[in-house]
Amino acid sequence: MFLLPVPEYMEGEPVNVNEFQELARQALPKIYYDYYSGGAEDEYTLKQNVEAFQGITIRPRILVDVSRIDLSTTVLGYQISVPILIAPSAKHKWAHPEGEVATARAAALCDTIMILSYRSTCTIEEVASSCNAVRFFQCYVYKRRDISANLLQRAERCGYKAIVLTVDSPRLGRREKDIKNKMVNPQLKNFEGLISTRVSTDDGSKIEAFDANTAFDASLSWKDIGWLRSITNLPVLLKGVLTHEDAIKAVEVGVDGIVVSNHGARQGKGRFYVGIVMELALLVDLGAPWMTDIKATILSHQRRFTIQAFVISSVSWINICFTPVVFLACTSLLYT
Numbered sequence: 001m002f003l004l005p006v007p008e009y010m011e012g013e014p015v016n017v018n019e020f021q022e023l024a025r026q027a028l029p030k031i032y033y034d035y036y037s038g039g040a041e042d043e044y045t046l047k048q049n050v051e052a053f054q055g056i057t058i059r060p061r062i063l064v065d066v067s068r069i070d071l072s073t074t075v076l077g078y079q080i081s082v083p084i085l086i087a088p089s090a091k092h093k094w095a096h097p098e099g100e101v102a103t104a105r106a107a108a109l110c111d112t113i114m115i116l117s118y119r120s121t122c123t124i125e126e127v128a129s130s131c132n133a134v135r136f137f138q139c140y141v142y143k144r145r146d147i148s149a150n151l152l153q154r155a156e157r158c159g160y161k162a163i164v165l166t167v168d169s170p171r172l173g174r175r176e177k178d179i180k181n182k183m184v185n186p187q188l189k190n191f192e193g194l195i196s197t198r199v200s201t202d203d204g205s206k207i208e209a210f211d212a213n214t215a216f217d218a219s220l221s222w223k224d225i226g227w228l229r230s231i232t233n234l235p236v237l238l239k240g241v242l243t244h245e246d247a248i249k250a251v252e253v254g255v256d257g258i259v260v261s262n263h264g265a266r267q268g269k270g271r272f273y274v275g276i277v278m279e280l281a282l283l284v285d286l287g288a289p290w291m292t293d294i295k296a297t298i299l300s301h302q303r304r305f306t307i308q309a310f311v312i313s314s315v316s317w318i319n320i321c322f323t324p325v326v327f328l329a330c331t332s333l334l335y336t
């Protein structure tokens with residue numbers, strides 16, 4: 001009988017993804033741990049995200065030759081080793097001194113794509129020069145459009161391959177833990193000389209001013225995709241789509257892909273992950289922050305995708321526009 005070799009276990013090493021979360025809780029100052037792990041308001045949607053994942057089961061088929069498994073796929077034509085991308089997440093330096101540069105190196109090592117957050121703690125240029133990972137750049141649109149244009153054009157010059165426009169946050173979520181911790185948003189290097197990003201909860205401002213609510217352009221609408229197209233030649237993905245109506249609109253305005261996401265329940269009460277996927281699954285942004293078995297998720301995702309293809313089969317162009325991919329966030333917190 002053939003037995004798989006058991007890797008030597010080092011005392012204290014995590015063997016399950018949930019253990020990383022506990023290690024992070026022990027290692028990080030509470031204010032940062034709460035920032036990374038928290039959700040908006042009463043965290044009801046966050047709990048729903050996690051529970052939805054726990055409810056997913058796999059319908060295994062037997063006697064299939066699995067001696068050679070190839071999980072590689074392509075996203076926007078870029079070959080990656082597994083259908084998992086690193087989702088944009090802000091402020092990696094709060095978890096590790098090397099910040100997003102280390103995350104980009106991890107992406108390169110795993111042969112996948114990193115989406116750099118607009119609100120990163122390393123600059124667009126630092127991350128670009130750190131390794132040869134394929135990188136996308138996530139952005140928000142500020143009232144000061146010149147600032148958004150500045151960052152997008154820098155990303156394009158630095159060889160980022162796509163723009164991921166996050167559209168689920170006309171106003172930022174009210175994260176109660178951050179409010180209680182009196183979290184202070186740092187001045188982000190990408191914005192130096194452009195705008196102050198430093199905001200604190202104890203500077204006399206109201207809770208609504210806690211984050212970038214004063215800077216975000218709440219009037220952003222479908223017509224502005226044209227504006228985005230006019231300032232960049234890169235493909236545009238929309239992140240934060242939660243209904244089939246909006247997915248269809250996204251295709252109509254000519255975006256190159258969508259990311260189904262409720263922002264990890266950080267920006268209010270978007271519909272939770274499984275509910276979204278039952279409506280449509282195109283690019284799937286995982287709704288649970290910590291997963292126990294990534295492979296199981298990919299398999300179940302593919303099964304759901306098949307179901308979705310059936311549900312939306314009358315809208316045949318959707319099948320050719322999108323690649324089924326699982327987006328994973330928080331990777332830097334776990335691995336840097």
Ligand SMILES: Cc1cc2nc3c(=O)[nH]c(=O)nc-3n(C[C@H](O)[C@H](O)[C@H](O)COP(=O)(O)O)c2cc1C
Pocket residue numbers: 035036037087088089090117118119138166239261262263264265266285286287288289290327328329330
């Ligand atoms: C600490 C943290 C920061 C995030 N920052 C951003 C961001 O700057 N821009 C963005 O579009 N999404 C951001 N997100 C949302 C993620 O891209 C992703 O949608 C979310 O984490 C859901 O995936 P998960 O539940 O597997 O973590 C952030 C998520 C976390 C946890």
